[in-house]
Every structure is written in structure tokens, then in C-alpha cells.
Amino acid sequence: MTHRGYTEPVVSVEPDDFSSLVDLAWEEDLPSGDITTDSLFRNSEKTKAILLAKDAGILCGTDVIACLLKKTNHTIQYSPFLKDGARLGKGSKIGELYGNLSSILKTERILLNFIQYLSGIATNADLVVNKYPNLVILDTRKTLPGYRKLAKYAVHTGGGWNHRINLSDMAMLKDNHIAKAGSIETAVSLIRNQRPNHRIELEIDHLTQLNEAIKAMPDIILLDNFSDEDTKTAISLLKKEAPQILIECSGGITPEKLEFLSSFEGIGVSMGYLTHTVRFLDISLEIE
Incomplete structure (x- = not known):
């Protein structure tokens, strides 16, 4: 895998x-x-x-x-x-x-x-994973202290995908990072220049951020807590304008919420549910 x-x-x-x-x-x-x-x-x-x-x-x-x-x-x-x-x-x-x-x-x-x-x-x-084979089902860092490696191993054993193991694994820009850096482009650029060999994931929580996010060219764009309609719009634009950028969705996603996302082929879905609702x-x- x-x-x-x-x-x-x-x-x-x-x-x-x-x-x-x-x-x-x-x-x-x-x-x-x-x-x-x-x-x-x-x-x-x-x-x-x-x-x-x-x-x-x-x-x-x-x-x-x-x-x-x-x-x-x-x-x-x-x-x-x-x-x-x-x-x-x-x-x-x-x-x-x-x-x-x-x-x-x-x-x-x-x-x-x-x-x-x-x-x-x-x-x-x-x-x-078996119910939604066309999605990339990912875990999160929402694990019990000390159990991170075991929990990630268990997700993999069950056929899921591992997101970053820890904060040293890859860069993930969230709203607080972006606010402090000044803009999405500045934040991505700073990390790209200092850590050129590490992947960069950018989390956005509003459709208005998408054009700037695409221009910054991170490796992954995470759509956090997007409505169904905004998710459709964002995925359509990303696949058209920047097909090389991986797409991920997150935000309180339970198995019941996957039915809608399964209509989009090959996107990532990160689920704290896998490890914190056990x-x-x-x-x-x-x-x-």
C-alpha cells in the first residue's frame, strides 16, 4: 500500500x-x-x-x-x-x-x-474502507497519549491510510499559522523554502480562500467543515485548475457523512472517528 x-x-x-x-x-x-x-x-x-x-x-x-x-x-x-x-x-x-x-x-x-x-x-x-472503496480513508492524530504508533498501525491493519504520524512528519498549515504568517501564500512559501523535502498540507475553512490556496500550490488542500454545496464547487475547481494537488475533506466526519463524499473519486477523508470512537x-x- x-x-x-x-x-x-x-x-x-x-x-x-x-x-x-x-x-x-x-x-x-x-x-x-x-x-x-x-x-x-x-x-x-x-x-x-x-x-x-x-x-x-x-x-x-x-x-x-x-x-x-x-x-x-x-x-x-x-x-x-x-x-x-x-x-x-x-x-x-x-x-x-x-x-x-x-x-x-x-x-x-x-x-x-x-x-x-x-x-x-x-x-x-x-x-x-469496505463500504467506500473509492475514498482514501485517513486517520488523524486524535489518539490516546502513547498509543499513536499502535493506533496508526491498527488503522493500517484495517485497510485505512495513515495521515501524518506526528508534527515532524509533514507541514500542515491551519488558520492560526496563516493568520500569524500574514497570508496563505506567505505561509506556504516560508515552509517550502525552509523545508523543501517535506510535504505541505493547507487547511482552508471557506470557499473564498480557495483561489489563493491554489495559487500557493501546496501538496494537499484540506477542505475543513465545508458544506456539501461548497465541497462540490471546491472539488470541481481543484480538479480543473490544479489536478496535481491532492484533495482532502475533514470536520466531524462519521460513516453516515461519507455517502455524499463517495461520489467524488479518490479524494482523501480524514476521520478522527477511526481512533476516538472505538x-x-x-x-x-x-x-x-
Whole structure:
């Protein structure tokens, strides 16, 4: 999957991308052990547990499991049946844990929180992308602190596109930047001269800004909170006058609002919805 003028997609994650989150989750849930488990079970007792999907969706987040299990001093082994990106049905077996019963019970909630959350994001993206395949469905930076790389990876796993990963990735001019610079052309020119190898996206929120925006020649023009009628006018003019400029729409866009935008072929649509309106996918850990 190419980046279509945005950022390089997050196609995989490494332990450095989430180990600090795993450490925080462990300390948060087990500051002084597990009163229930430690009181009931011997450390020598072993068992098997199945990671089981109880809902349909897209699997994501399994890379976190190995990092989490290190916190148990390797008293649990994980055998995967499915990989990230797998399409889950109700009853799909994702993988098997075998080892110390106490360790499995202590890691259960932390493991599920990661897998359910990231699978929920991937499923969100998959549902939208499959319904509107002619749009470039993009995520945003509206992610939980520390989860940026994981959330972007989950969007990509679900078939969506990654917008800029962080503020260092590309330039994005908004109304405050433009007001301070003095004009759209000045703002674009200043960045182009200082950062010639970085893409520039320009956000406009009114049709009256469009001609100046086209003259400034950014790489991407973002139509923010445009009415349907103004969106039609802007896209028609952009495709006629500056077909090399990528077009993006944003502004509180939910799946219901995509029907209208899907009539325009190949435009980008950035959706904070993908990562900030997430239902945990129903996945459980069943001890046998």
C-alpha cells in the first residue's frame, strides 16, 4: 500500500513502540500483586487458555503479547493461530496460552485491553474502507497519549491510510499559522523554502480562500467543515485548475457523512472517528 502523498504507512510495530505502555499497564494493575489469585492458587499449577473472538472483526495487537508475557518471567508460552489482519468470526480461535495459572490470570485483563482496543480500531477502519472503496480513508492524530504508533498501525491493519504520524512528519498549515504568517501564500512559501523535502498540507475553512490556496500550490488542500454545496464547487475547481494537488475533506466526519463524499473519486477523508470512537472488539480468554 503506497502513501498517496501522505506519510509512509505504519505496516508493523516493534517492542520499542509499546513496551513502555506494557510496563505502565503492569504497574497499574499489579502494584502489590493479585490478592485474589495469590490467595487461591499455587504457583506450580499449570493450565491452558484460548484467546477467543466472540464478535466479528479484524484482529490487531498480537505483537504486544510476547512483550507482556516477559513480565511473567516467561512462565507462559503463547502459540498463535491467527495473525494481525485476520478476519475474525464469532468463535474464531486466535491463539493459545499455556503455563502458570496464576500468571495467566494476572495478565488476562491487560492482554485483552490491548487486543480488544486495537482490534476495535482495525475493525472500525475495515468497515468504512469496505463500504467506500473509492475514498482514501485517513486517520488523524486524535489518539490516546502513547498509543499513536499502535493506533496508526491498527488503522493500517484495517485497510485505512495513515495521515501524518506526528508534527515532524509533514507541514500542515491551519488558520492560526496563516493568520500569524500574514497570508496563505506567505505561509506556504516560508515552509517550502525552509523545508523543501517535506510535504505541505493547507487547511482552508471557506470557499473564498480557495483561489489563493491554489495559487500557493501546496501538496494537499484540506477542505475543513465545508458544506456539501461548497465541497462540490471546491472539488470541481481543484480538479480543473490544479489536478496535481491532492484533495482532502475533514470536520466531524462519521460513516453516515461519507455517502455524499463517495461520489467524488479518490479524494482523501480524514476521520478522527477511526481512533476516538472505538468499541472494544469482544474477545475473551477462556481457561480450559
